[in-house]
Each structure stands twice: as C-alpha cells, then as structure tokens.
Amino acid sequence: MDVLRQIPIGQYAAPDPAEPPGGASWLRRLDPRLKLAWSLVFLVTPILAGPLWRLSLVGLLLLITAVSGLSWRLWRRSLPLLLALALLVGGLAAFLPAGSAPPAALQRPPAELRLEPGPPGTAPPERSGTPWVLLRQGPLVVTRRSAELGLNGATLLFTLVHSANLLLLSTSPEQLVWAISWLLAPLARLGWPVERLGFTLLLALRFLPLVQEELQNLLRSVATRAVNFKRLGWKAGLGLVLAVGERLLANVLLRAEQGAEALLARGGCWLPPQQLHRPAAGAGRALLNGTAAGVLLGLLVLRWKVGDL
16 A cells, blocks of 8 residues: 555665665765756756757757666656656647637738649649648547647656656755755845755655655555445535545644754754755766766757757
8 A cells, every 4th residue: 555655756765784885876976966967957948949959959868777786676667657647738738629819811922832833834832721631530549749748748747757757866855955955155245045945845855755754654544444435425425525634634734833843952053055965086086977967068068959849
C-alpha cells in the first residue's frame, strides 16, 4: 500500500553510505547552481519553441536520466507513469476538437497567392485554404492545430515534471537553498530578506515529505477498512473523500504547529545559507562543472539558432 513511497517524485534520495565517493552519481556531484540553471533551461526554453526543439528536450532528459548514474529503483516507476500521463494528455489534446479563428476577409485577390508555375497554358495554382488533416475517423479528427496542441502539451508536461524531479532527487534541500540564495544575493543590497526567504524555502522542502506521509497513512487506513465505494454510492463516497481531505488538512496543520513550536523553543533563529552548504573542491568536480557549463551554453546557442517556431 506504500504507493507514494515507492514512487519518489519530488524527494531527495540520499546516496548509499556504502557507495565509494568516486563511484557516486555525477549528477549528485554537480554544482547545485548549475543544476538549477539546467532546470531553468528545461522550464523556459520550450516557450515559443518549435516541435523539433520540444522533442529534443524530451530526448535529452531521457539521455541524462539513463547516464546519470542514479539507481534504477529511483525512477523505474515514476518515469513510465510520467510518460504514460504525457502521452494521455497529448492524445486527448490531439483528438479533442481545436477551435479555430474565423477566416479574415481577403485584402487581395486570391490569384496573387501563387505557389509554383504550372505547365504553359494552365491556370496558376492557388492556395485553397483546405485544412491539413492527418486522421479522420468518424467524430475523431486530427488536424494540424490539434496535433501541435497535443505535441506541445505532452512534451511540456514531461519536461516540466521530470526536470524538476531530477533536480530534487539529486540535490539536498540545503544545497538547493544555498544555490537559490547565491543567485538572490545581489537583492540583499536592496533590502530583501534573502536569508529569511532561503530558510522559508528550506522549511517548505522539509515539510513536503511530512505531507506525503500523512496522505499515505490516511490512504492506508481507508484500505485496511476495506471500504466498498460501490455500495456506498456517490453521495456517501463523496462524503468519505471530503472527510479524508479534512483529516489530512487537520494533520498537516498540526504538523506545522509542532514545527513552529519546535523552532520557537530553539530561539527562532536560522542559519545563514553559507553554513548550509559548502561547495566541495577538487579537480574532478571542476572538470565536471566546466563541462556542464559549456554544454549548457551550447544548448542556449542551439535554442537561438534552430529552436524557434
């Protein structure tokens, strides 16, 4: 019944203590600032990008996952489910009718829109305006617009979820807070509470596993009682779902109150981001970070050259 624990989405997976440092995953040893920059590239570059670029990002994410060195058990369940969800969303977007804007009035005669000159003595070809149709099977029609919507929806969902999942799997909350605080350090001169924002983010990241644990416990309690939703009916079933949601909210608020009391009992102070994580030095890490930074710059150049619509 521990379904949520078997699918570690958005949780940091600590490395095996018995694993030698040299054989650890290179994704874990990468600088958290570079990992954050790579995640931002996967989140931002699909905007106003063509289908070739979106599909290339999906392939690059799958390649990084395959060669990352992370344990197979970390993504053997989450990755197939995410792929299936992305394909489902893309299929629904492709088969559902896509609205189209009404055609605008022609300002010039259609005869001016010529494609290629035909044989001598024939009329010049014209653009007929017939929509591009890939599939027409009864009420199911896949046009060019709906196919583009399906492709955009599927690739965007996969890149958003899987890139963030890889970042959170391989980066501890302290490292992530340190990287974000390093990026926001110039705002401290303007009076922004950078340290407080970083500590708030650290608490939020630490609180996510508690919410998952509470939800898992409630689902286990419902499963052990062998509730038959068919016999309950839709009204009683809806009431049960609302009761479980109310209990979940109450437990989460109780955990938050306990965390606040524990923080106040310790004086209500927090550590600065510089003490949360200290980047490790070494020739191997410098080479790894330099390679990752160079590939990132090359990826941005490719996006500018070939990734447009």
